[in-house]
Amino acid sequence: MSINVVRKDKEVNISISGRFDFSMNNEFRKILSAPSEVGEQFSIDMGAVEDLDSSALGMLLLLREKAGGDTANIKIQKCREDIIEMLKMANFQTMFDIS
Amino acid sequence: MKVLIAEDSALSRSVLSSILEKHDFTVIESVDGKDAVEKYIESDPDIILMDLMMPIMNGYDATKKIKELAGEKFIPIIVLTSMTETDALVKSIEYGADDYLNKPYNADAINAKILALSRIKELHDTLNSNKQKLEQLNEQAASELLVAEHIYDSVLEKGERNLPQVRQYMRPVTNFNGDILMTAYTPSGGFNVMLGDFTGHGLSAAIGAIPAAEIFYRMTCKGFSIGDIAVELNDKLKIVLPLNVFCAASLIEVDQERTTISVWNGSNPDVVITDNKGNLINRIASSHTALGIVSPAKFDRKVDMFSLDGDEHVYMCSDGLLDVRNSESIKFGMSRYIDLFSEDTGNDVGLNNIVDSLFSFAEGGEINDDISLIEIKIDKDIDTWHADNSKGAENKRLESEWVLSLSFDAAALREVNPVPLLLNFVNGINVIHGHKERIYTTLSEFFTNSLEHGLLELESSLKIDATGFQEYFSKKESRLANLQEGSIVINLSQKMLDAGWHIIIEVIDSGKGFVHNDKLVSLDDNVGFSGRGIPLVKKICESVEYNNAGNAVKAIYSLNTQL
Known part of the structure; x- marks a missing residue:
C-alpha cells in the first residue's frame, strides 16, 4: 500500500494503492497538514485501491473539509466497481465526484 | 564513566x-x-x-x-x-x-x-526506557479502555433492555464492540430498533454511544418517529464526534399492529425483510450518509415504508459481516449475504444459519471488523399491545371530572410534530400504562386523520400499494410545509358515566370534513398501509362517533377496560 502525491500548480493529484485503511493515516495526515492554497483542486486516483474501510472514509471527509467542506469539489477516479459500491453505500456520491 | x-x-x-x-x-x-x-x-x-x-x-x-x-x-x-x-x-x-x-x-x-x-x-x-514508556502508555490505554467499556455497557445496559423479538449475534474484535444495538417500545406499542456502527473501535464508539443511547431511548419513549430520531442523532453526533468519526446506522420502526415497517438506512448494508420461510421480500439499501457527517440543513430524514403481514423476519447487519474474508482473501460481500435469503438455495435462514454460513465461508480466513447481525421477528399474534404494566405502580389517580384542551394552528402544525406532545398530555392523566397506550393510540389516530385527511386533504386511497404509499408521504410533507390556514383542537376529559370513570377524546379540525358516517366503511378498510385506522380504535373504545360534516370525532374510553 502506498500514497503518492503530485502537485502541479493548484492541482493536487493523490494516487493510492493497496488497502486504503488506517495504515495510511500518517501519510494522509501529511497531505492534510500541508498549507492550503486558495482554489486548490484535489483528485484521487483510486485505480489501485483494493479495499477501503471506514477510517478511509474518515480521511476522505477530512480532505473534503480541507478543500472547503460543502464547497469542495474532490474527484475520486478510476474506482473499481466494488469500491464504487462501498462509496455509494456511504452515500459519498453526494459529497464527492466519483468515477 | x-x-x-x-x-x-x-x-x-x-x-x-x-x-x-x-x-x-x-x-x-x-x-x-x-x-x-x-x-x-x-x-x-x-x-x-x-x-x-x-x-x-x-x-x-x-x-x-x-x-x-x-x-x-x-x-x-x-x-x-x-x-x-x-x-x-x-x-x-x-x-x-x-x-x-x-x-x-x-x-x-x-x-x-x-x-x-x-x-x-x-x-x-x-530502547529500554522507550519500552518502559510504551508499556506504561499501553497499560494506561488499556485501563482507559476499560473505563470506556464500562460507560458504554452501562449506557446501553448491554442488551438488558433488548426486546424479546430481537436476537443478536455480535462479535467484537477489540475487547469491546464498536457496534451498538438499541431496541425500545414506542408509547403506542410499536417498537424501534437501531443498529449503529461507529468508525474505529473502542473509545470513539463509547463517546458516541452516550448521546446516541440517550437520544434513542428518550425520543422513542416519547413517541417520535425514527426520522425525527435520525435528525436528532445526526445533529448531536455531528457536534460531539471529530470529523473523521461517524456512525453508520440503520433504524427501523414497526407499528403497534405489526402492519408497517419504516426503515432509515444510512451507510449500513441492506436491511432485509423476509417472509416466515426466510425468503427475501424486500431489501432496503443505504440511501443516506452515516450519522454525524452532514450539517443539519443537509440531513435527509426520509424513510422507506413497507407493509407487513405481521409474520416476517427483518435482518440488519454491520459492514463487518460483509468484510469477512476467506482463505483466498475474498470478501463475503453483499451478494453472498443477499443470496442467503434467496428461494433457490433452500437454506433455512435464521440467525444461527447465517452465522454458520459466514463461518464456513471464512474458514482459514481473517475477520477484522466488528460483526453484528440482528434478527427481528415480526409476529402480530403474540406481540401486539406490549404494555409494561409492572411499571404502572400507580400514583394516586385524580378521581374527579376534568377537561383539558389543546389547540394547534397552522404555524404550530408546520413547526412541531404535536404527537409526542399528546403523549405528555396522556401521561398527565395518571392512569396505568396499558390504558395510556390505548388512549394515546386513539388520540394519535384521530389527530393523524384530522391532519392528513382533514387539513391536508390527502386521499387515503393513494396508500393501496408501496409506490402510492411513498407518494402519499411525500405529498404529506410538501403540503404540510405549505400549510397556511387551519387548526386542530383536541379536547380530553374525564367523566363519570354509568358508574364508571371514562376518558372522552375529541378531535376537531377546521377542514371540510373527510368522512361522513356513511363513508365510515371506507375508512374502516383503511388498515392495509396505514396500519392503524379506525377499526383498531373501535376495538379499544366503547364508542366512536363522527359528526355529520366529518371534521369532528369523539371517542369514549372506559377506564374499566380489561387490559
Missing part, C-alpha cells in the same frame, strides 16, 4: 587502572569474582572488565551472576583472555559476556572497545 575491574593479579590490576585513568575513566577495583559481584551491586558501574581465572568465584560465574542481577538493564562485560584461550572465550560468551580483550593489554584497543560498548549500552538504555 565508571569501569569495574575484576582481576586477582595486583600487577595486572594496576596496569589496567593506569591505562583507564589516563583516559579519564573512574576505576573501581575488585580482587575476585565474588568481590566483583559485590562491587557491582555497590557502585553500579557502566562497564566491567572481567578476568576469568580467579579464586573464590571465577569470571564465568561472576559474569553469569551479574547478568542475572542486571535483568533487563544492559551492563557490558568484557572478558580478559589470552590469544590461546579460544575455548575459554566461547564459554565466557555463553555465560553472558559481551566482548573480549586479549592480553597483553593495548591502551588504544581497551579505550576503543570501551567506547564501542558504551555506545551500544546507550542505545540499549534508550
Whole structure:
C-alpha cells in the first residue's frame, strides 16, 4: 500500500494503492497538514485501491473539509466497481465526484 | 564513566587502572569474582572488565551472576583472555559476556572497545526506557479502555433492555464492540430498533454511544418517529464526534399492529425483510450518509415504508459481516449475504444459519471488523399491545371530572410534530400504562386523520400499494410545509358515566370534513398501509362517533377496560 502525491500548480493529484485503511493515516495526515492554497483542486486516483474501510472514509471527509467542506469539489477516479459500491453505500456520491 | 575491574593479579590490576585513568575513566577495583559481584551491586558501574581465572568465584560465574542481577538493564562485560584461550572465550560468551580483550593489554584497543560498548549500552538504555514508556502508555490505554467499556455497557445496559423479538449475534474484535444495538417500545406499542456502527473501535464508539443511547431511548419513549430520531442523532453526533468519526446506522420502526415497517438506512448494508420461510421480500439499501457527517440543513430524514403481514423476519447487519474474508482473501460481500435469503438455495435462514454460513465461508480466513447481525421477528399474534404494566405502580389517580384542551394552528402544525406532545398530555392523566397506550393510540389516530385527511386533504386511497404509499408521504410533507390556514383542537376529559370513570377524546379540525358516517366503511378498510385506522380504535373504545360534516370525532374510553 502506498500514497503518492503530485502537485502541479493548484492541482493536487493523490494516487493510492493497496488497502486504503488506517495504515495510511500518517501519510494522509501529511497531505492534510500541508498549507492550503486558495482554489486548490484535489483528485484521487483510486485505480489501485483494493479495499477501503471506514477510517478511509474518515480521511476522505477530512480532505473534503480541507478543500472547503460543502464547497469542495474532490474527484475520486478510476474506482473499481466494488469500491464504487462501498462509496455509494456511504452515500459519498453526494459529497464527492466519483468515477 | 565508571569501569569495574575484576582481576586477582595486583600487577595486572594496576596496569589496567593506569591505562583507564589516563583516559579519564573512574576505576573501581575488585580482587575476585565474588568481590566483583559485590562491587557491582555497590557502585553500579557502566562497564566491567572481567578476568576469568580467579579464586573464590571465577569470571564465568561472576559474569553469569551479574547478568542475572542486571535483568533487563544492559551492563557490558568484557572478558580478559589470552590469544590461546579460544575455548575459554566461547564459554565466557555463553555465560553472558559481551566482548573480549586479549592480553597483553593495548591502551588504544581497551579505550576503543570501551567506547564501542558504551555506545551500544546507550542505545540499549534508550530502547529500554522507550519500552518502559510504551508499556506504561499501553497499560494506561488499556485501563482507559476499560473505563470506556464500562460507560458504554452501562449506557446501553448491554442488551438488558433488548426486546424479546430481537436476537443478536455480535462479535467484537477489540475487547469491546464498536457496534451498538438499541431496541425500545414506542408509547403506542410499536417498537424501534437501531443498529449503529461507529468508525474505529473502542473509545470513539463509547463517546458516541452516550448521546446516541440517550437520544434513542428518550425520543422513542416519547413517541417520535425514527426520522425525527435520525435528525436528532445526526445533529448531536455531528457536534460531539471529530470529523473523521461517524456512525453508520440503520433504524427501523414497526407499528403497534405489526402492519408497517419504516426503515432509515444510512451507510449500513441492506436491511432485509423476509417472509416466515426466510425468503427475501424486500431489501432496503443505504440511501443516506452515516450519522454525524452532514450539517443539519443537509440531513435527509426520509424513510422507506413497507407493509407487513405481521409474520416476517427483518435482518440488519454491520459492514463487518460483509468484510469477512476467506482463505483466498475474498470478501463475503453483499451478494453472498443477499443470496442467503434467496428461494433457490433452500437454506433455512435464521440467525444461527447465517452465522454458520459466514463461518464456513471464512474458514482459514481473517475477520477484522466488528460483526453484528440482528434478527427481528415480526409476529402480530403474540406481540401486539406490549404494555409494561409492572411499571404502572400507580400514583394516586385524580378521581374527579376534568377537561383539558389543546389547540394547534397552522404555524404550530408546520413547526412541531404535536404527537409526542399528546403523549405528555396522556401521561398527565395518571392512569396505568396499558390504558395510556390505548388512549394515546386513539388520540394519535384521530389527530393523524384530522391532519392528513382533514387539513391536508390527502386521499387515503393513494396508500393501496408501496409506490402510492411513498407518494402519499411525500405529498404529506410538501403540503404540510405549505400549510397556511387551519387548526386542530383536541379536547380530553374525564367523566363519570354509568358508574364508571371514562376518558372522552375529541378531535376537531377546521377542514371540510373527510368522512361522513356513511363513508365510515371506507375508512374502516383503511388498515392495509396505514396500519392503524379506525377499526383498531373501535376495538379499544366503547364508542366512536363522527359528526355529520366529518371534521369532528369523539371517542369514549372506559377506564374499566380489561387490559
